Amino acid sequence: MNKGTETRKSGNGGEKAAAGMPAVNIGISEEDRKAVADGLSNFLSDAFTLYLKTHNFHWNVTGPMFNALxxxxxxxxxxxxxxxxxxxxxxxxxxxxxxxSYAEFIRMSSLPEEPGLTETADWREMVRQLVTGNEAVCRTARAVLARADEAGDDPTVDLMTQRLQTHEKYAWMLRSLLQ
Known part of the structure; x- marks a missing residue:
């Protein structure tokens, strides 16, 4: 292997360095970068699934809480x-x-997909599911944050801290509607 280039032995989503292209060298080992990227991929899958569910509920909410929700x-x-x-x-x-892709997100997400829910659920069930979803996203973020911290990956730690603050707040606000 040429100094300054990196090749991958597996198809884990990492990029192969082209001839003359410098390898990724940001001060975090390839093993740690891979572990953090895998965690972020799971987080992205959870976050996308929650985004889609939230948007779906926005479109389909009905009842006396319609406007506020x-x-x-x-x-x-x-x-x-x-x-x-x-x-x-x-x-x-x-x-x-x-x-x-949807297939990747479904495979990697800890949040269940629930097609058809909006046909049978009232606004309370939608809110309950969004509380649960935001809390699941928080759990995934905490796992990624811990791994990133171990790897010395401060930008990922910062990103996960920001996402935790947001999703904890959303869970609290939504839970308050059910009290």
Whole structure:
């Protein structure tokens, strides 16, 4: 192997360095970058699944809480959508490909997909599911944050801290509606 180039033995989503292309050398070992990128991919899958569920509920909420929830869900999914890009770009900065298909997201997400729910659920069930979803995203973020901290990956620690603050707040706000 030429000094300054890196080749991968497996198809784990990492990029192969082209001839003359310098290997990723940001001060974090390849093994640690891979572990953090894998965790971020799981987080991205959870975050995308929650985004999609929040947007779905925005479209389909009915009942006496319609206006308040329609606006709240829109605020949340809009913020979540913007955050997805930051997460994917962090995976890329670590030298790996970000997942980007529904099949990948479903396979990697800890949140269940629940098609048809909006036909049978009232607003309370939607809110309950979003509380549960935001809390699941928090658990995934904490796991990624711990791994990133072990690896000395401060940008990922910062990103996960920001996402934790957001999703903990969303869970609290949504839970308050059910009290």
């Amino acid at each position: 329609h606006v709240m869900f829109e605020t949340q999914y809009t913020e979540q959508w913007a955050a997805l890009d930051d997460i994917a770009e962090r995976i890329r900065a670590l030298g790996f490909n970000a997942p980007g």
